[in-house]
Amino acid sequence: MKSSNTVWHHPQIDMSVREKILKQKSVLLWFTGLSGSGKSTLANAVEAKLAEKHYATYLLDGDNIRHGLDGDLGFSQKDRKENIRRVGELATLFVDAGLIVLTAFISPFRGDRQEIRKLLPNGKFIEIFTDCPVETCEKRDVKGLYQKARRGEITDFTGVSSPYETPVNPEISVNTKRSDLEECVDKIIKYLEKHKIIEVS
């Protein structure tokens, strides 16, 4: 750049500046649980509730990630691990941008989730366990994936042929077998209010 005659200072725009502009605190709401446990449904409903309250949000799930950013990845154990790693990095950027970010991925391994927690400042990673027995998830089987896994057409399927490591100390746990959608959403919203992430309305 040609040097200017005037010295022109401009501030570095970082997360805290962006949070001020957006008038909110950025966090990552990381939904984890079995296929069919209700992660996406719940994340979508929480996003809608936050949008109603005029918070700036973004939801990352298989729909907007798998075909684009992770278009080069398959479904092997290694590729699934890389998928979760990228989602974590991506979510971290959105938190840095000042948004309330929601992700809905099975993310079965404690170690992988722990890695993502470590990427973020304290208090910004909120693990939400959508707790539901595998029998119930399998009975729902909305996408027919459990059936395929039982027939061996999908290998390393979480809950059938690959383990799900239950969160030890998640910030929020919702039982999607016993509770209905509205109760689950309420529990999450109340947590966010209690921890001053959003204002009590």
Next chain:
Amino acid sequence: MKSSNTVWHHPQIDMSVREKILKQKSVLLWFTGLSGSGKSTLANAVEAKLAEKHYATYLLDGDNIRHGLDGDLGFSQKDRKENIRRVGELATLFVDAGLIVLTAFISPFRGDRQEIRKLLPNGKFIEIFTDCPVETCEKRDVKGLYQKARRGEITDFTGVSSPYETPVNPEISVNTKRSDLEECVDKIIKYLEKHKIIEVS
């Protein structure tokens, strides 16, 4: 999810809803040009100006991408192409989130930039060419990269051992040899005002 007794409708939150919440139009300001042409400096200054006007922005450049999301990529021609592909996909998600997104990458190939343009709705991809002769960029050589390229320590270096394909019809072109930083920022801000992407202040 246990089915609820009450039917609970919630709206799908998409780009247009998010733009309304943020009270702005989302776009991608794609800075392209040689190493040392001033992409990052200019993108940072434009972001600061937009933040001053309370717009919600996010800047993607080598600093926040290379080490995280693209941590698995090297600097081969193939990896650089994959890098730009991922940046494009990523930027598209941020536009979808309602933000004014700025990217600063050499992105030397017309075809690669065209692919990213096609990912976005009409009018949302704004190509900004930081036009500067390679001799001037090489004279600046802030990071010592041209020297390394001349010594053969970096291969496929744009402008030295790999071509830069000049944008044919960029939305904005700034000559960073003749103009100083403030003039370049002004030109971009005026474009955004004229095209009603931001309000005239």
